[in-house]
Amino acid sequence: MTDSDDFLSSVRSAAIFGASGGIGQALTDLLVERGIHVWAGSRSGNGQQSAHLTPFAFDLTDEQSVQDAAEAMGENPPQLVIIATGVLTLAGGIGPERSYRKLDPAVMAEVFHLNTIGPAIIAKHMVPLLPRKERSVLAALSARVGSITDNGLGGWHSYRASKAALNMLLKNLAIELARTHKQAIIAGLHPGTVDSDLSKPFQSNLADGQLTEPKESATNLLTVLNGLSADDRGSVFAYDGQLIAP
Structure with missing residues (x-):
């Protein structure tokens, strides 16, 4: 990683999938404040369009909705794509299993679809929009x-x-994309424990100072993104820039 501020200052357009969540909304706001146009995706697609903000609807379980969104972005393709989606507790309060005795194939399938398959499908349709000769x-x-x-x-x-x-x-994805997009970087981000709907069922057990506000987390993540280099492709970084071991 580097301390360069060159990347975000060169970004003209960004796409946030999950812009209605705590972190996604904060990321959207910070990027708009920088004068970057943001494609802001949520399940409802609600939001007021402006010169720097274009809301769109997508559903992680519906590939066509992701494809439609990507096609709409063709007029102003993003140089930055952030997939700010994920689930820890399912509808009905079904939380993470603390024991193998609680494993349920239907629950596992839903968690994998939302946390793994959905982001993979987003990447499938967004990677072709990334510039081949720019970072x-x-x-x-x-x-x-x-x-x-x-x-x-x-x-x-x-x-x-x-x-x-x-x-x-x-x-x-990072290995594959390096063959065609020499300056493209694919990375994972650990935001820490953020005050959001995802963490709410577990906040009572947190130590003082462990919970981060969405804006602070988003600021940290953008700082990390700004410092990524080609050597960081395919890695996962925490909000403080520390590399997370595979």
Whole structure:
């Protein structure tokens, strides 16, 4: 990683998938403040269009909706794509499994679809929009618990496994894209524990100072993205810029 501010200052257009979430909304706001046009994607597609903001609808379980969104961006393709989607607790309060006894194939399939397959499909349709001769970044929100090396507690089986699988996909994409897009970077980002809907069921157990506000997290993540270099392709970085072991 470097300390260069060249990348964000050169970005004309960005796409945020998951712009209605805590981190996604904060990322959107910060990029718009920089004068960058943002394609802001959410399931509803709600939002007020402006010179620097174009809302769009997409559904992680509907590839056609992602393809339609990518095609619409062809008029102003992004140099920065951030996949700010993910799920820890499913509808109905079904939370991460703390024991193998709680494993349910239907729950696992849904978690993998939202945390792994959905982002992969977004990448499938967004990568062709990335410039071949300019620096570009496609990043996805991952998690430290997706690290196999760093796993000392176990549990949270579907969530951990889906994020580990996401990290492998990002590595694969980075290797493949390096052949055609010499300046493109694919990376994963661990935002820390952010005050959002995803973390709310677990905030009562957090130590003081461990919870981060969305704007602070988004600011940290953009700083990390700004410092990425070609050597960082396929890696996962925490909000403080530290490399997370595979």
